[in-house]
Amino acid sequence: MAPIISIKQLQKTYTGGFQAIKGVDLDINPGEIFALLGPNGAGKTTLINIVCGIVQATGGSVTVDGHDISKNFRAARQRIGLVPQELTTDAFETVWNTTRFSRGLFGKPPSPAHIEATLKSLSLWDKKDAKIMTLSGGMKRRVLIAKALSHEPQILFLDEPTAGVDVELRKGMWDVVRKLRESGVTIILTTHYIEEAEEMADRVGVINNGQIILVQEKRALMAQLGKKELTLQLSDKLSEIPSALADEQLTLANDGLSLTYTYDTKSERTGITQLLGKLSENGIRFTDLDTTQSSLEEIFVNLVKRPA
Template structure:
């Protein structure tokens, strides 16, 4: 699939000597939802701010839909919508006025039909004449998204889009983001809610200490790096794992009533059938089986602390 954002050998070093980005290479595909994960201070915000033209890079190149963000800034920036984490807008303006004003900033002619479409898609149409200060936190967040979409960008950055939003509204916003993707908008998401990335993203990128350490399709990532466990509940407790089963990655629970078999996500599950056969050979009667797999959060924690 064609890349809509191409980042090559991007670095950023501040006057203090701190190097926020170290030779970052990243390709983001047109029409995907890409989740950028990383601990605080990893370089997420710096990377986004450079792509959006807010911060100048020290070296490297960034193309947004084929436009260089330095040499062709105006065209590049017109392709991008940014929803910052902070809610920053004129509290005494109406929803309609503030979204229209954002469109004008990009030099786009007035298009009331487009603004109406954006507001309706975000369930803001009935709030169009409301002052910003009178809105709930979730509605203010929606206004920020409407502002970012006012000039019809092809790329949308969402920086912690559901921070401070209740669970019900968070799921509504997930549905909204999927709808944007269905309409051809490429979504780049940063979040501290790992389940948000697990729920929505097509691909996951992990940044640590200014370097991209992994970019992978979500399902492939969980298959490669996720650990799977089979918990085998026993009809009769054991005092120890039989010596003949040593090397099978079996562990005995403290109460002796359960065996735990841990294996890599890449391992063939035919090994489970062999394990169960060997347990039967040794007269170990099974009461129940339960399987589980590592969450994206567990994989992420292992990556950033390895």
Template structure:
């Protein structure tokens, strides 16, 4: 797929000596939703800042929509919309005025019809004449997104877009993001809500201590690194697992009333049948069973711990 953002050998060291990014190499495909995950201080916001031309890199290059973000800053920046983590708008301006002004800042001609469409898509049309200071936190967040979309960018960065908003608004945002992707906009999302990435992302990138730990398609990542568990509630409690069953990853509950079998999500599930037959051979019967599998959050936590 064609990369719309290409990052090569990116390093950022601040004057204090702190190295926020370490030789980052990353390509983001045109038209995808890319979720960038990482703990606090991992380098997510610095990476966004460099890509948007707000932070100067120490080493390496970044291209956005074919433009170098340092040498060709203006051309690159017009292709990018940014919704920062902090809400910062002119409290005394109306919604219409601030979004319209933002479009003009990028040298775009007035287009009332387009601004109306953006406001309607974000359920802001009824608030177009309201001063921003009168809006709720969730509505202010929508205004920030409208400002970022005002100049018709090809790339949209959403830095913690759901921070401080209620569940209903979060789901509205997810729906809006999908519509933007369908229209051809590439979306890069950072979030602390792992279910947000699990719900929306095409690919997942994990950053920790300024380094890219992993980049993978979401479905492939969950298939490759996910674990599945089968819990069998036993007819009669066991004191211990027979030695003859040591080949299986079985764990006995504290009260001896349940056995848990853990296996790779991509592993051969035919092994379950063989394991159940072996249990039967040893006179171990079960009355019910439940299955579960690891979530993206489980995978994220395990990878970050492994690389810490």
């Protein structure tokens, strides 16, 4: 399947000499949710802004559904909706007017029916005549999504969509994003909430210092890079790990009542069977056990900590 967005050797050096993007190659598949992760200043927003036409690249190329963003900018931009990171709205305008404005701006004839459906899907219908300045932060964020969807884009960029949004609204936002994906919209989101990427993304890309350092299926990434921990709740308190178990990847809790065994999920053998046998041989009994997998956040932190 041909990528809906294809980025080749993209570069951006700002006037002051700061190199924000350093030769990025990236393909986005149609219909997927792609999460772009990266620390502050990594180049996420610059990358999005170049694709959307807000920032001029200094090198490389980007095509959207086969259309070059410079040579055929109209066709490329018509396919894109952008929800920016900042809550940038026309404070004095009504929800209805600002959404209608966005649709016209993207070259679409007026369609009250579409705008009504969009506002209803975002639970904004009862606020259609309210001035944006009177809305809460969460509602303003939804207005921005409504504006971005007003021209029926195939691709939606969500730059930190749930920044500053409370947990309940965040989960509501995730539902909105899932519904959009179900309707066939390709979604690229940047986020600081790794939980968000873990919850929604099909694929994850990690950008650091203006370079893409990893792009992978989320599940595969977690399986490959994720470590698992087996925690055993002990029947009797241990003062130290017995010498017979010194070679195992074991950590004894401070209270002496639990042992944690760390293992790699990608190894052919996890060593759990052998460990349990050794514990039995040494007379160590346990009352309960639990396994946990390292989160995407831990994987992300480990990746960006690596020297470039």
